[in-house]
Structure formats: structure tokens, C-alpha cells
């Protein structure tokens with residue numbers, strides 16, 4: 657049997673030498689290693705051997721099989737113009753004890769933009785609050801005037817957890833707790849990660865960041881809201897950017913607005929990031945609904961307030977010219993490590 661194995665090896669080596677194209681190589685592989693191939697056949701003959709001899713011969717056949725496999729792979733690479741042996745020989749020896757070189761780390765663009773916007777509002781007297789990502793339905797909806805059958809509560813948008821909690825769909829979920837915690841007057845921003853069960857495209861993600869803001873005092877009006885929005889945008893972009901205000905409906909504000917920014921990727925000409933509209937929906941806002949103030953324990957006869965829900969991830973897209981929002985969660989360091997606050 658050992659002699660037979662040796663002969664098979666020699667026969668294979670002779671045949672391999674003459675092979676010059678990949679079809680012949682595949683035929684050779686099938687001839688030796690295929691289901692009815694020579695090596696398979698010799699494996700099946702093992703059953704005719706006694707236990708001692710089987711134990712002795714088994715490893716020889718395995719070595720033969722692995723040898724043939726390795727030679728075929730190497731030949732395949734050679735035929736593709738890829739000489740493994742040559743490459744291995746050309747590798748320079750290296751010193752494994754040499755200290756590694758590490759590049760400096762960098763902040764994620766969301767962290768950069770968040771810190772920047774926080775600083776802008778902090779300098780205008782706003783406090784910054786953190787809020788959990790898992791909230792209950794009362795916080796996310798009822799406490800801000802979203803009744804039970806409102807479409808925003810539809811399973812399509814909201815991730816419901818098994819403990820009857822939800823993943824925060826918007827930072828507005830913190831409004832009620834923050835009003836109750838601080839009362840009025842109040843100037844607060846609260847950034848956070850939001851989750852929505854929706855299909856993604858270049859400006860929609862299932863996980864994205866918002867920054868909510870509220871100002872409550874006597875005599876707060878829409879002009880205060882517009883003033884703060886303008887300051888924030890001019891500080892972030894350090895240049896005039898075109899915005900437009902349209903009526904918008906949100907159950908927790910009255911009146912409500914959509915604040916859009918001209919798409920800075922295409923300069924308003926239309927591109928995939930803005931779905932060819934030239935505008936990006938950035939920061940809906942409005943005057944806080946009296947019911948919401950009341951549910952937050954604030955006297956709605958004495959106080960008025962505005963609230964906004966800034967799309968922080970979209971703001972970062974515009975600031976850093978990132979065309980596709982999905983890049984933020986991609987982990988692609990080539991894209992993510994090149995941004996700095998300027």
C-alpha cells in the first residue's frame with residue numbers, strides 16, 4: 657500500500673508539470689481528489705485493511721491528499737500570474753520586537769458637532785441635560801400631547817421593547833421630565849441618540865442624533881425662537897446659510913414650523929443627499945403647546961416657551977459635507993477620522 661501511495665504521488669507530480677491552463681488543472685484535481693478520484697478510491701480501500709495497518713496507512717494517505725491540494729492551489733495562483741513562492745521569498749525579514757507606531761485618535765464628527773452646538777447654547781445661558789435612550793410611552797408620547805392613535809406611535813416607526821418601554825424616537829421624550837425637574841423660567845438643551853424603525857437612505861438612518869432645546873419664560877415668542885436658531889446656524893457654519901421656515905404640524909407645539917437649510921452638498925441645485933429638492937429638513941420647532949406646559953407642571957397662563965428638535969446628524973452632514981448619513985455609523989475610519997472643529 658505504501659508503494660502504491662508513493663506511485664500516486666509521482667504520477668501526480670509528473671502530470672502537474674505538464675499543466676499550463678486552468679481547465680486542465682481542474683481536470684487533474686478531479687482525477688485525483690474528485691468523488692471518484694484516485695485518492696478517494698484509495699481511502700475507500702482502507703476498509704479492507706486490518707486495524708493495525710489502517711492506523712499506519714491512514715496518515716500517509718492524508719499527507720498525500722494535503723500535498724496534492726497544496727500543489728494544485730499553488731499552481732492555480734501561478735497560472736493567475738501570482739507566484740506565492742516568489743512573493744514569500746521576496747518578503748523582507750522584520751524585527752518583531754520593534755515598538756509599533758500608533759497614529760493619533762480622533763473624535764467622531766457627531767461628538768464634534770454636539771460639543772460645538774452645546775458650547776454655543778451654553779454661552780447663551782442654556783443648561784445641558786442628559787436623558788436615557790430607553791423611555792416609557794408616557795414620556796415619548798402622552799406627556800407631549802401625542803394621543804394614543806397618533807401615527808408617530810405606529811409600530812413602523814417605534815422600537816417597542818418587551819418591558820413595555822420604547823427606544824426614544826425623539827429627544828422631545830425628555831421635555832416633560834425636564835420641565836418637572838427645573839420648572840420655569842427654563843433654558844435647556846438635551847442632545848441624544850434616537851431610534852426609528854424606518855428604511856434608510858442618504859438622509860435617513862435608524863439611529864441618529866437630535867438635540868432638543870426649550871426656552872420657557874414670560875413673554876417668550878416666535879421671534880426669540882428665530883433669533884436663537886439664526887445664532888446657532890451662523891456660529892456653526894461661520895457663514896450665512898439660507899434657511900426657510902414652513903408651517904409644520906407636531907402635536908406638542910402650536911404653531912409649529914419646519915426649519916430647512918439649503919443643501920450645502922450641492923449648493924441648493926439638488927443631489928442625492930437632499931433628494932434633489934435643494935433643501936434639508938433640519939430643525940422643526942414651534943411654540944410649546946399649553947397642554948404640554950401644563951403636563952410639565954408649568955403655569956401656562958403665566959409662561960410661554962419655544963422648543964426645537966435639531967437633527968444633529970444632518971447638521972454634521974452639512975457641516976462636514978458628508979453625502980450619506982449612513983457613513984456616520986459605518987465605522988469607516990477613512991471617512992470618520994478626518995474632521996476637526998474649526
Ligand code: FA5
Nearest residue numbers: 826828860861864937938939940941963964965967970
Ligand atoms: C421630531 O422628532 C420632533 N420631536 C422635533 C420637534 C421638537 C418639533 C420640538 C417641534 C418642537 P422630526 O421627526 O421631523 O421631528 O425629526 C426632527 C429632525 O430630526 C429632522 O428634521 C431631521 O433633521 C432629524 N431626523 C428625523 N428622522 C431622522 C432619521 N431617520 N435620520 C436622520 N435624521 C432624522
